[in-house]
Amino acid sequence: MPGFELFGAEERKEVNEVLETGILMRYGFDGPRKGQWKAKELEAAIQERFGVQHAHLTSSGTAALTTALAALGIGQGDEVIMPAFTFVASFEAVLSVGAIPVLVDVDKTLTLDPQAVAKAIGPKTKCIMPVHMCGSMANLDALMDLATAHGLFLLEDACQSIGGTYKGKHLGAIGHAGTFSFDFVKMITCAEGGVVMTNNKEVWTKADGYTDHGHDHLGIDRGADLHPFIGYNFRISELHAAVGLAQIRKLDDFLVRQKANNLALRKHLESIPEISFREVPAGGVDSCSFLSWFLPTTELTQAVIEAFKAKGILAGHFYWFANNWHYIRKWDHLKLAQSLNRLHPDQVNALLRLSEQDFSSSDAIMGTCVSTAISLVWTPEQIEEKGSQMAECIRTVLKAQA
Numbered sequence: 001m002p003g004f005e006l007f008g009a010e011e012r013k014e015v016n017e018v019l020e021t022g023i024l025m026r027y028g029f030d031g032p033r034k035g036q037w038k039a040k041e042l043e044a045a046i047q048e049r050f051g052v053q054h055a056h057l058t059s060s061g062t063a064a065l066t067t068a069l070a071a072l073g074i075g076q077g078d079e080v081i082m083p084a085f086t087f088v089a090s091f092e093a094v095l096s097v098g099a100i101p102v103l104v105d106v107d108k109t110l111t112l113d114p115q116a117v118a119k120a121i122g123p124k125t126k127c128i129m130p131v132h133m134c135g136s137m138a139n140l141d142a143l144m145d146l147a148t149a150h151g152l153f154l155l156e157d158a159c160q161s162i163g164g165t166y167k168g169k170h171l172g173a174i175g176h177a178g179t180f181s182f183d184f185v186k187m188i189t190c191a192e193g194g195v196v197m198t199n200n201k202e203v204w205t206k207a208d209g210y211t212d213h214g215h216d217h218l219g220i221d222r223g224a225d226l227h228p229f230i231g232y233n234f235r236i237s238e239l240h241a242a243v244g245l246a247q248i249r250k251l252d253d254f255l256v257r258q259k260a261n262n263l264a265l266r267k268h269l270e271s272i273p274e275i276s277f278r279e280v281p282a283g284g285v286d287s288c289s290f291l292s293w294f295l296p297t298t299e300l301t302q303a304v305i306e307a308f309k310a311k312g313i314l315a316g317h318f319y320w321f322a323n324n325w326h327y328i329r330k331w332d333h334l335k336l337a338q339s340l341n342r343l344h345p346d347q348v349n350a351l352l353r354l355s356e357q358d359f360s361s362s363d364a365i366m367g368t369c370v371s372t373a374i375s376l377v378w379t380p381e382q383i384e385e386k387g388s389q390m391a392e393c394i395r396t397v398l399k400a401q402a
């Protein structure tokens with residue numbers, strides 16, 4: 001997945017162009033910046049590459065989600081339906097705008113189960129937030145149908161699926177709004193950064209102001225801007241945007257390498273009949289940043305993880321079921337509503353109820369799933385070695401437990 005693996009002269013050139021002017025801010029200083037507008041250039045490149053009318057950069061993917069929610073008008077008391085398998089940022093963003101995260105089960109796509117979403121829709125629901133985890137996607141047609149039928153927004157957290165597509169459209173460019181993260185371990189990186197994408201001009205205008213203290217960016221200079229609403233500072237810097245600009249130009253190359261490496265590794269596991277793979281919805285194209293595979297039971301999966309550990313080959317394999325960051329099971333801070341700033345009682349009550357909620361169908365899926373991160377710089381020999389070691393370990397465990 002990570003674009004940082006192929007950081008080089010292109011990134012240095014873009015950053016140096018900014019350093020030579022000394023104008024590190026994305027707004028203003030029109031004269032001294034000598035024509036360098038890296039953030040604007042990156043936004044234009046994103047619009048072009050992902051086929052979306054508007055893109056607005058932010059300081060992180062979390063800031064992009066927060067901004068998108070605010071720009072869609074989601075706030076106090078509103079419910080946002082999201083998967084129980086996601087990164088903590090998804091619920092952080094929802095809580096930060098005063099809304100309530102409603103966590104529901106995932107299916108073998110590793111993201112929202114449309115039936116679980118349908119059951120969770122109630123009078124307070126405002127938004128469905130699929131999180132396209134590990135490079136591939138939710139069943140977006142089914143979710144969009146639900147959103148349309150109930151008058152809800154569809155906000156795609158596509159932070160870790162840059163480059164995946166669904167029915168010919170780019171993930172993140174399909175819902176009412178979508179977000180990418182450009183943090184250090186994402187498909188392309190700015191070091192830190194994110195983007196809100198939308199085809200709705202009003203949502204974009206709001207995102208533009210919200211991330212810069214409510215500035216309308218219509219004055220002859222910053223001092224003359226008006227503030228139609230309250231905003232915050234979620235700006236990206238020119239230095240960060242410069243890195244991203246070099247990276248987006250290399251994205252197609254990254255994706256080709258990633259796909260080839262993913263398929264080569266997959267071949268090793270396909271030879272084991274007990275292994276199945278993540279479901280990709282019809283019409284979807286996986287970005288291939290991870291190879292996600294399933295074993296028949298949680299016990300077997302745990303035994304394989306132990307065997308990988310014993311062999312010293314666990315690095316790069318993610319057993320999300322036992323991981324602190326990505327699955328409801330380990331989110332005690334969330335389930336206990338441990339927040340530094342006081343949350344609204346409705347938010348607290350909703351979070352406390354999570355402990356009693358039945359996530360057994362997600363447990364059955366996540367308990368049997370391992371995701372293997374795909375490197376852009378593996379050599380064919382390294383893939384061969386890795387794949388053989390994995391397959392051998394898995395076969396030994398299967399034999400011992402048969």
Ligand SMILES: *Cc1c(COP(=O)(O)O)cnc(C)c1O
Nearest residue numbers: 060061062087089159160181183
């Ligand atoms: C990385 C990520 C985020 C947050 O992005 P940051 O840039 O790290 O704030 C949000 N959602 C998902 C699914 C992510 O993987």
